[in-house]
Amino acid sequence: MHPSLSFDQAPPISVPYRFFLAAPWFGVMAGILLAWSGGDALASRWTPEVLALTHLIALGFMLQTMCGALFQFIPVAVGGNVWRPKLVANTVQPLLLLATLLLVAGLLFSRPGLLSAAAPLFLLAIGGFVVVVALALWRTPATGMTLWALRMAIGSLAITVLLGSLMVEALAYGLSVPILELANIHLAWGLGGWALMLLAGVSYYVVPMFQLTRPYPLWFTRWFGPLLLLLLLAWSSQLLVDDARWPLLVALPLLLLVSVYAGMTLWLQYTRRRKIHDATSMCFRMAMASMLAFAISGATFFLLPELGADPRFVVWLGMLAFAGVFVSAITGMMYKIVPFLNWLHLQRLGAPLSSVPNMNKMIPPEAMTGQLRLHALAVVLLLAAVWQPGLARLAGVAFAASCAWLGWNLVGAVRRYQTFRDRIRAAGLHH
């Protein structure tokens, strides 16, 4: 059978939602942790607090939502058949949740036993997820650059998790490994190869769709992913190349590539046909502006060593990447995907369409833009707190509040889904 005939194989709504609903609360934990710890926590990238914060966001917020979104996106956008999505999601999601909490506790309290326990759980959860998703991505007959970006992203996720597991086991058992280099490589594959590659691949598809922009130019989509992959491989070779200039030589083109993606996305949105501004387009603009700021700051870090010598500088870069780029972009995506999935699944119940409320009834637009303003304030405070430690507690509170509001908006959407579903079913019984 031609696989493209199974157009309509989106998973049950609970599959993406169980990931989406969990994610914001990890952001809340991160905010509370920062508010609790205060400004000294941000003194360098190696403090237990910063390591814990980073992984709360990277694994709890980003990886959760990205896994959930892939279950939805792969069948719909690239026609891939994910094997038993409900079973896989019901297994992977709790494992991932538990592994994240163990890892974060291990990093925060410097408990090697917890770290060592977290690693096999990650390998199991993400290993299983990677295999199932990779099978779907390599078997689909579809073509196109979104598909290739997804393939490269899922490979990068595997590399990131393997490197991470290697590092925690080395720490737990006191093995001697080049931990600084490994951490830099782990970070590059996680942020660049997985998160950015996935964001780019999804952008090729959703940016024109949500805002009626022109498509990304063919030359761009053709070269962005492969170049990113190549530069990440070059970055990884710092393990082998014994030349202090090597990271600089790789980092500058990498940052340039990142800014071309951000600039291109902003330009497409600026010249879009649709004139309406909504929460999603604002989230995307915030994410892309943060990405440009990240690229400029990163270049400064490498070119002006006296500035880069301050250990807080890397924390600044981390705030831009995690809170500024990815939390913003993911929030924007969820604000579009969740109302649409609510609508789609409700109208599939067979009720007359007029009885299904439209997308704006699922999450009120004011609730989304309000949360977004608080998120923007939180990002500004987080960035300021890197240099003004006195602001750290306030920044933590603001970030926790913003993530809680996001979580509340999503919970509200799910409750509305349930209410409307019950109403439609009850009405059906009367006929």
Next chain:
Amino acid sequence: MSITAPLFQHHKHCDELFAAAEEACADGNWAAGEGAFALLVDQLETHFTSEEQLLFPAFEAATGMTSGPTEIMRGEHRQMRDLLAQMQAALASRDSDAFGGGAETLLILMQQHNMKEENILYPMCDNALGASDVGALLAERLKAS
């Protein structure tokens, strides 16, 4: 030129009309909104019927697939017609919230429908119907609108 190229072009045309109607109604410019929306409904209807009366039957006859992708596309046309009717009612009662919510929903539905057609169904049609005169008929019908 592929036989579905006119449909592909017409999707972009409908996108323009959608953006114009949505913008006018969001600004409370109801007079302009009514004109723009009527044009959108007219062009979408022309598009749907061109596919349902010309392309899909030809594809089904050529491949024997009657319950596959064309059936799903017909179902989505139905959903879009229902949404347009809801938007029409909102426009008549000058309810910009209801119109905006309908427009938001229509946009996503329409875009993902277009992508399925452009990426999967149209290439299948081009393969199955390359030698037929369906392309000329489609071009004529869309031009006449």
